[in-house]
Amino acid sequence: MLEEQTICSDDVTICPHCNQRMKKWRVPDFSTWSADYFYVCFNDSCPYFVKGWEHMEKTMQQHTSYRHHYDPSRGVCGPLPVYSKTALRGDIIEE
Numbered sequence: 001m002l003e004e005q006t007i008c009s010d011d012v013t014i015c016p017h018c019n020q021r022m023k024k025w026r027v028p029d030f031s032t033w034s035a036d037y038f039y040v041c042f043n044d045s046c047p048y049f050v051k052g053w054e055h056m057e058k059t060m061q062q063h064t065s066y067r068h069h070y071d072p073s074r075g076v077c078g079p080l081p082v083y084s085k086t087a088l089r090g091d092i093i094e095e
């Protein structure tokens with residue numbers, strides 16, 4: 001895991017890695033998370049997401065990455081694994 005995984009911004013809806021506003025993302029019913037939604041950084045140029053591919057390839061031999069997310073129900077932030085650039089996008093809650 002990356003060491004910066006637990007860094008949260010003062011404004012938890014802003015990604016600390018790229019300073020972009022994160023989007024609300026509906027947590028799937030079948031997941032083990034109790035939250036209704038997370039804030040997720042869907043910026044494909046986010047350094048966290050970009051570096052994730054390299055990092056996972058090297059350390060896990062897996063072609064995956066992760067996006068920064070904040071879980072408002074637990075008040076924690078960290079990596080949310082994704083398998084492609086388009087993964088998870090279907091559940092973005094547009095406001």
Ligand SMILES: [Zn+2]
Nearest residue numbers: 015018041046
């Ligand atoms: Zn970001």
